[in-house]
Structure formats: C-alpha cells, structure tokens
Amino acid sequence: MQFNFNSSEPIYLQVAQQIEDAIFTGGFKEGEQIPSTTEISKEFHINPATVLKGMNQLVSRKLLEKHRGVGMFVAEGASNQITLNRQQNFYNKYVIGVVKEAVRLNINEEDLKKLIEQGYKSI
Amino acid sequence: MNKVASVIKYDLSYFVRLILIVYLWLIGLLVGIPVLLHLVASGTEGMVIAILNDLSLLTTAALFVNVALLFYFGFLTYERFSFLIQNGISRRTGWYAKVISILIVALIGNIYSFITGLFALNGGSGYKSVPYLELYGHFFKSLPLDLVSMFIVNYIMLVMLAVFGIIAGAVFALLTRKNQKIVAISIPILGILLLAILERIVIRQSHILDPLVAFLKFAMGYSKTLGYFNPIIPATGMVILIVLSLIISRWLNTLLRTKRGE
Amino acid sequence: MKGIEVKQVTKSFDKKMILNGIGMTIEPNKIYGLLGRNGAGKSTLLSLLVNRIAPDTGEIRLDNKVIRDNDEQLSKMFLMSEVDLYPKNLKVKDVFKWTKSFYGGFDEELAQDLCEKFGLQTNIIFNKLSTGYRTIMKLIVALAVPVEYVFLDEPILGLDAGHREIFYNALVETYAENPRTFVISTHLIEEIANLIEHVLVIDHGRLIVDDETEKVLGEAYVVSGPEDKVDEYTQGLNVIGSDKLARIKASYVFGSLDNKPISDLINIDQMDLQTLFVNLTNGGNENE
Numbered sequence: 001m002q003f004n005f006n007s008s009e010p011i012y013l014q015v016a017q018q019i020e021d022a023i024f025t026g027g028f029k030e031g032e033q034i035p036s037t038t039e040i041s042k043e044f045h046i047n048p049a050t051v052l053k054g055m056n057q058l059v060s061r062k063l064l065e066k067h068r069g070v071g072m073f074v075a076e077g078a079s080n081q082i083t084l085n086r087q088q089n090f091y092n093k094y095v096i097g098v099v100k101e102a103v104r105l106n107i108n109e110e111d112l113k114k115l116i117e118q119g120y121k122s123i
Numbered sequence: 124m125n126k127v128a129s130v131i132k133y134d135l136s137y138f139v140r141l142i143l144i145v146y147l148w149l150i151g152l153l154v155g156i157p158v159l160l161h162l163v164a165s166g167t168e169g170m171v172i173a174i175l176n177d178l179s180l181l182t183t184a185a186l187f188v189n190v191a192l193l194f195y196f197g198f199l200t201y202e203r204f205s206f207l208i209q210n211g212i213s214r215r216t217g218w219y220a221k222v223i224s225i226l227i228v229a230l231i232g233n234i235y236s237f238i239t240g241l242f243a244l245n246g247g248s249g250y251k252s253v254p255y256l257e258l259y260g261h262f263f264k265s266l267p268l269d270l271v272s273m274f275i276v277n278y279i280m281l282v283m284l285a286v287f288g289i290i291a292g293a294v295f296a297l298l299t300r301k302n303q304k305i306v307a308i309s310i311p312i313l314g315i316l317l318l319a320i321l322e323r324i325v326i327r328q329s330h331i332l333d334p335l336v337a338f339l340k341f342a343m344g345y346s347k348t349l350g351y352f353n354p355i356i357p358a359t360g361m362v363i364l365i366v367l368s369l370i371i372s373r374w375l376n377t378l379l380r381t382k383r384g385e
Numbered sequence: 386m387k388g389i390e391v392k393q394v395t396k397s398f399d400k401k402m403i404l405n406g407i408g409m410t411i412e413p414n415k416i417y418g419l420l421g422r423n424g425a426g427k428s429t430l431l432s433l434l435v436n437r438i439a440p441d442t443g444e445i446r447l448d449n450k451v452i453r454d455n456d457e458q459l460s461k462m463f464l465m466s467e468v469d470l471y472p473k474n475l476k477v478k479d480v481f482k483w484t485k486s487f488y489g490g491f492d493e494e495l496a497q498d499l500c501e502k503f504g505l506q507t508n509i510i511f512n513k514l515s516t517g518y519r520t521i522m523k524l525i526v527a528l529a530v531p532v533e534y535v536f537l538d539e540p541i542l543g544l545d546a547g548h549r550e551i552f553y554n555a556l557v558e559t560y561a562e563n564p565r566t567f568v569i570s571t572h573l574i575e576e577i578a579n580l581i582e583h584v585l586v587i588d589h590g591r592l593i594v595d596d597e598t599e600k601v602l603g604e605a606y607v608v609s610g611p612e613d614k615v616d617e618y619t620q621g622l623n624v625i626g627s628d629k630l631a632r633i634k635a636s637y638v639f640g641s642l643d644n645k646p647i648s649d650l651i652n653i654d655q656m657d658l659q660t661l662f663v664n665l666t667n668g669g670n671e672n673e
Contacts, residue, residue: 009655010599011579038561045553046579047416048561050599104649126456129486205470208437210487211460211532377454381437381470383398383428 011046015054023063023074024082030074034064126212130220131227134203138196138228149188153181182239189232193281197225197288200296204379218376221289222369229281236281237274259344261351276354279361286368293375300382387448388412389434389534394443396429403429405590407443411566413533418581418598418658419570422666425587427570428466431536435464447534460488462534465527467542469519471511477522478507481529490531495559499525502551517543524552528559534566541573549576556580578658588666598658605661606642609635610651618651626664637664 009017022028037055041048055072058064063078102112154177161173207217243252250256255273263269295303324331344356389411396404404426411417411434421427432438434445436452436459444451447458471480485491500507503521514522520542527535541549553576560567568585569577584601586594594601608615612634615627623640637656647653 010603012599038558041561042554042557044579045557045576047582048557049582050579100649125489126460126487129489132486133483202472205437206472206483207487208435208459209464209470210484211435211456211462212487213436213454213456213459215454216456380439381432381468383468 012050012053012057015040015046015051016057019054019058020063020082023078024086026079028074030076030078032074033070034072034074036071126216127220127223130207130212130217131224134220134224135227137203138192138224141196142192145188145192146185149181149184153177153184186236186239189235190281190284193225193229193232193285194288194291196228197221197285198292198295200289200292200379201382204296205381208381214376214379218373222286225285225289226282229278229285233274233278233281236277237270240273241270258352259354262353262355272354272358276358276361279358279365283361283365283368286365286372289372290368290375293372293379297375297378386410390446391430391434392443392445394430394433394440394445396426396433396438396441398429403590404433404440407587407590407592409585409592409595411534411568412583413566414564415566415582416560416580417566417568417583417585418574418577419568419585419587420574420594420662420666421570421587425666426590427587428468428538430587431464431466431538431568431570434534434536435459435462437464461532462536463488463527463530463532464536464538465523465540466538469511469523473510473512475511476507477505477509477511477514480511480522480526481507484526484530488530488532492529492531495555496525496529499528499551499555502555503548515543517545517548520544521548524555528555532565534568536568536570538570539572540569541571541576549573553577553580574659574662575657584658586662586665593665601661602655602658604640605656606638607635607654607656607660608638608651609633609654610648614648614650618645618648625661626667637661639665 019028019034022034023030028034035043037048037051040046040051055064059066059072061081062075063081064072065075067073099112102108107115154174157177158170158174161170203221204214204217208214240253240255244250244256246252250260250269253260253273255277256269259272259276260269263272295306298306321332342357342360344353345351346353391407391409391411394404394407395402407426407430419427419430429438433440434452436445436454439453444453446452447461450458452458452462475483481491481493481496485493499505503518503525505518505521505525511519511522520540521544524537524540527537527540541552544552556567557580569581571577578598581598584594584596584598585592608619610633612629612632615634615636619636619638622638622642622645624636625639627634627636629635637660639656639661642653
C-alpha cells in the first residue's frame with residue numbers, strides 16, 4: 001500500500017480513499033485482513049484515531065467488516081460495490097470537469113467526442 | 124508517604140557520595156600528604172607515631188567537617204528541586220523529605236561526635252577535655268545525665284545549623300544568577316570587614332560589646348545565681364529557632380521555581 | 386471532569402506579560418499540537434501545567450484538583466523540556482533509576498529498546514551527552530514514564546532525520562498500545578500535522594486557536610487567481626495573509642467562505658497546518 005497525502009482533504013477521507021483504491025485495484029483481496037490502525041498510523045505518522053475514522057467510514061459503506069478482537073477485513077463484494085459507486089460518480093467527478101475545461105479551451109462537443117474516441121483507441 | 128521515602132533515599136544516597144568524596148580528600152590531605160612528607164624527610168622511622176598523630180588530627184577535623192557538610196547539605200536547593208519537580212515531586216514533599224533526611228544525617232554526625240567525646244573523656248583530663256561538659260557539666264551533677272544532655276543538645280545544635288543551611292540555600296536559590304554571583308562574592312568580603320571592625324572595637328574600647336557578651340552568655344544558659352551554665356536554656360532557644368526557621372523555610376520552599384534558559 | 390483545566394491564567398516575567406488570560410482544557414488520551422512562535426509563551430504554559438512555576442493569577446486543575454503542590458496530580462504528568470533539570474553528575478541509567486523511583490514505575494523494556502534503536506549509551510553522564518543525545522534521553526524518559534499526560538517541548542531539538550523517524554514511530558506505537566495525552570510543541574509542524582488531533586496556537590501570550598485539527602483545517606482556505614478577482618471574492622472574509630507574484634494573488638482565509646459564488650478564474654484549496662500557522666502568527670514580529 002502506498003499512501004500519498006496532500007493537504008486538500010481531511011486526512012481521514014484520504015485514508016478511506018487510499019484503502020478503497022487498494023481494494024479496487026486488488027491490493028487488498030476480498031475476505032483478507034487489512035493492516036491494523038496502529039500499523040498504518042505508524043507507517044505514515046497519522047493519528048490512530050484518524051485512521052480509525054477513515055476505516056469506520058468504509059465499514060459504514062459495507063466495504064470493510066470489523067471482526068471483534070481480530071481486525072478489519074475486506075467485505076465480500078466490496079470490489080463490485082466500489083465499481084458501481086465509481087460508475088455513479090463518474091459523471092460528476094470527471095465528465096463535468098472535462099467539459100468545463102473543453103469549453104474554456106474552445107473545444108466543441110464534436111471535437112471532444114473525437115478526442116474521447118481517440119483516447120479509447122490508445123488504451 | 125511513598126514519594127517521601129523515595130526522596131529521602133535519593134537524598135541519603137547523594138549525601139553518602141558527597142561524604143565519601145570529602146573524606147577521601149580529607150584523608151589524602153591530613154594523612155596521605157604528611158605521611159609522604161615524613162617518608163621523604165626521615166624515612167620509615169617514627170612512622171607509626173606520625174600516622175597516629177595524623178589520624179587524631181583527622182578525628183578532630185571530622186567534627187568540623189561534619190558540621191560544614193551538614194550545613195552544605197541543607198544549603199543545596201536548586202538542583203535538587205529541579206530534579207524533583209521534573210519527576211512530579213511537589214515542593215511540599217521535597218521539603219518534608221529534606222527535613223527528615225537532615226534529621227537522619229545529623230543523628231549520624233551526632234553519634235560520631237558523641238563517640239569521639241566519650242574517647243576524649245576517657246583519655247583526657249575529665250570534663251575539661253570535652254567542650255560541652257566543661258560548660259554544662261555542672262548542671263545535672265550526674266555523668267549519665269550529663270552524657271544524655273550532651274547528646275541531645277549537640278543534636279539540636281546540628282539540626283539548627285542544617286536548618287539554617289536550608290534557609291540560606293532557599294534564599295540563594297530564589298536569587299537570579301546574576302545576584303547569586305554578587306552574593307557569593309560579597310559575603311566573604313563582608314565577613315572579613317565585620318571581623319576587622321570587631322577587632323578594632325575589641326582593641327579600643329571593649330565595653331561596647333558588653334551587652335552583646337551578656338546576651339550571648341544568657342543565651343548559652345549562664346546563670347549568675349547558679350554560677351554555671353544551664354543547658355536547658357540554649358536547648359529550648361534552639362528548638363524555638365528550629366521551629367521558626369522550618370516555618371520560614373517551608374514558605375521559601377513554596378516560592379521555588381525553575382529558571383528559564385540555562 | 387477528567388482532564389486538565391486551565392482557568393484565566395496569567396504569567397509575567399520581569400514585568401513583561403508572557404501569558405495573558407489563558408483558558409483551555411486538555412482531555413485524556415488525545416494528541417495535541419501546541420504551536421507558537423519563539424517567545425509566544427509555549428514553554429511558560431507547559432511549565433505552569435506541571436507546577437515548575439506558579440501562575441500570577443488563575444488556576445490549573447487536573448481531574449478537578451488544583452495541581453499546586455499536589456504529588457498525586459503532579460505524578461500524572463511529565464514535561465520533557467528544552468531546559469535540562471537533571472543533576473550534573475548523574476549517569477543516564479541513574480536518571481532512569483531515579484525516575485522509576487519517583488514516578489513509581491518506568492517501562493524499562495521500552496527504554497532499553499529505544500536506547501538500542503537510538504544508540505544511546507546508558508553508562509554516560511548526562512551532562513557529557515551532545516545536544517541531540519540529551520534530547521534523545523529526555524524523550525526516552527518521557528515515553529517510558531507511567532503518566533497520563535506527556536508534554537513534549539521541542540522534542541526533536543538536535544535530532545537528525547533518522548532519529549526523528551525513530552521517535553515518531555515510537556510515539557505512535559506507544560500511543561496505540563497505551564493511549565494517553567501528548568501535548569507536542571514543535572517548529573517542524575509538517576512532521577506532526579497528521580498526528581495531532583487538536584491544535585492549540587499561542588500568539589503574544591494569548592490562545593488564538595483551540596480546536597480539532599480537522600475542524601481548523603476545514604475552515605482554512607487558499608484563494609488564488611488574478612488579484613482583482615481574488616480581492617473581490619475575499620472581501621468581507623477573514624483574510625489572515627496573502628502572497629503575490631505579479632498579478633497573481635493567493636489570499637489565506639480562515640473562517641467560513643459564506644457560500645459565495647466562485648468565479649471560474651479563481652481556485653480554492655485547503656490550507657495546510659504550517660501555512661495556516663505562519664499566517665495566523667505573522668502579525669508584529671517580536672524581536673527575540
């Protein structure tokens with residue numbers, strides 16, 4: 001797990017985000033235990049309470065499961081749920097921004113579509 | 124109570140170290156060096172007598188050194204206070220422990236003086252060879268009672284000196300570093316000046332000091348009607364002084380504070 | 386109430402007001418950051434908390450009891466300070482020994498482990514240690530002592546990057562294992578920014594920030610863009626400072642943005658703790 005923290009968001013949200021990313025990319029497999037709050041806070045010098053807050057956010061979103069006295073585990077179906085979630089947020093998170101920037105750069109709808117097609121081809 | 128015991132343990136271990144160092148120096152100075160000089164000057168001849176002489180000088184010197192050490196032990200304040208407060212020990216506990224430590228250390232010093240006194244009494248010319256008994260030996264008219272009173276009065280005197288040390292040390296610790304230096308330099312100078320003035324007075328017109336001498340005699344327990352010294356008067360006076368000084372020292376103790384920057 | 390309560394505390398030295406009416410509470414099991422410029426009064430405040438000095442007015446309580454001359458309360462706290470209060474001729478191992486005796490406990494296992502990690506020899510007389518190793522010894526004592534409140538005044542003074550890393554790791558580990566309160570005063574804010582739950586900022590003897598880190602940073606913004614647009618946007622907001630390069634301006638806002646409409650030409654970012662601190666305490670440099 002590699003954390004890159006910035007100052008533009010509360011740390012606990014970033015912790016949640018990074019764990020979510022790790023689950024999404026397969027870094028943490030479903031049913032697997034993830035590192036403890038202590039391990040994470042030691043590694044990145046983050047307050048354990050902050051780490052726990054981030055994890056609890058994922059617990060309430062049913063991506064993580066708390067096993068009392070053992071630790072946190074990736075919930076079954078977490079990866080699918082993240083995909084679903086991200087699909088729902090895709091429009092707000094990316095499309096709006098791209099279109100706004102395109103407008104600023106005088107790229108019209110047709111051209112933007114072409115660029116997107118080009119992007120699909122290059123991957 | 125637990126904390127008080129810890130601090131007393133610390134005080135005593137500090138004092139043991141202090142005493143060891145001072146006595147090593149003392150033995151070196153009063154026995155080691157004379158013996159060396161004797162060896163160089165006249166070889167091993169008369170060596171035993173010389174060593175015995177040096178040792179008897181040492182036992183006498185020890186009486187004064189003990190008193191000085193006791194005063195110094197009472198005097199030490201700031202380093203001890205700062206170490207204790209660093210470790211969550213309150214001023215009150217620090218003060219309380221110090222008083223008990225001093226009672227213990229003074230007792231040990233007093234036992235030493237008492238034993239040397241007994242030896243002097245045994246080997247010398249009776250009461251005249253022990254200063255206390257020479258002064259107060261006429262009061263009880265009984266050797267055991269005289270000895271008990273000697274032990275008690277000497278003990279009270281040692282404790283009083285140590286308590287004076289506590290006060291002096293606390294006042295000193297409350298001064299700023301600059302003022303501490305000024306005091307450290309000016310006190311010896313003032314002392315010498317005072318001595319010089321006293322000397323002049325004594326030489327020129329000694330009766331100016333008569334009231335002072337009379338007061339001292341009274342304080343030491345001299346009674347004209349009896350014609351000898353009464354040890355209960357100075358003992359009572361010293362106990363009152365000790366109690367007053369302890370009250371003052373506790374008040375000074377509450378004013379202690381760590382200094383900024385070092 | 387559990388915790389430390391500081392009520393209307395003032396303290397002067399040589400007629401100079403160092404702390405001017407400080408009121409705050411320090412709760413159990415939290416990590417606090419105590420920030421302030423040199424001479425702002427941080428060390429004085431910490432010294433007051435452990436009764437090294439007494440306040441001129443006001444009072445300090447711990448768990449509802451006044452701390453003054455109170456062993457029970459004082460032994461719940463430990464202040465590791467820049468000033469060394471250890472006897473001159475004491476060896477490191479004897480400092481450990483007496484600390485254990487006075488506090489009635491000491492995590493010797495942790496101390497030994499840290500001595501090895503830092504490379505601190507315990508047979509050396511404290512006064513003969515370098516500045517860095519003095520700091521290290523004091524840190525080890527601070528982490529090993531069985532107290533509920535640990536105050537660290539400049540805990541990384543003289544430590545190199547490697548030693549700082551060891552310290553931060555040890556701090557997080559011991560905090561996770563045995564939660565207690567830490568109040569950390571440091572100049573290297575960035576290194577502890579993610580560790581502190583609560584921020585205290587002292588400026589000119591007054592407490593100007595006393596809040597959860599998340600909340601404080603949630604109200605700290607950098608508004609940047611063309612100067613006129615930025616100025617237009619920030620009008621009426623609490624601007625605590627700004628930087629300018631040509632006609633591009635960054636204004637630092639502390640407080641609500643009042644839901645103002647945001648022009649496309651300006652950017653709004655969250656401020657980091659270091660930047661916030663510098664801008665909050667910029668007014669009127671005292672010559673120290």
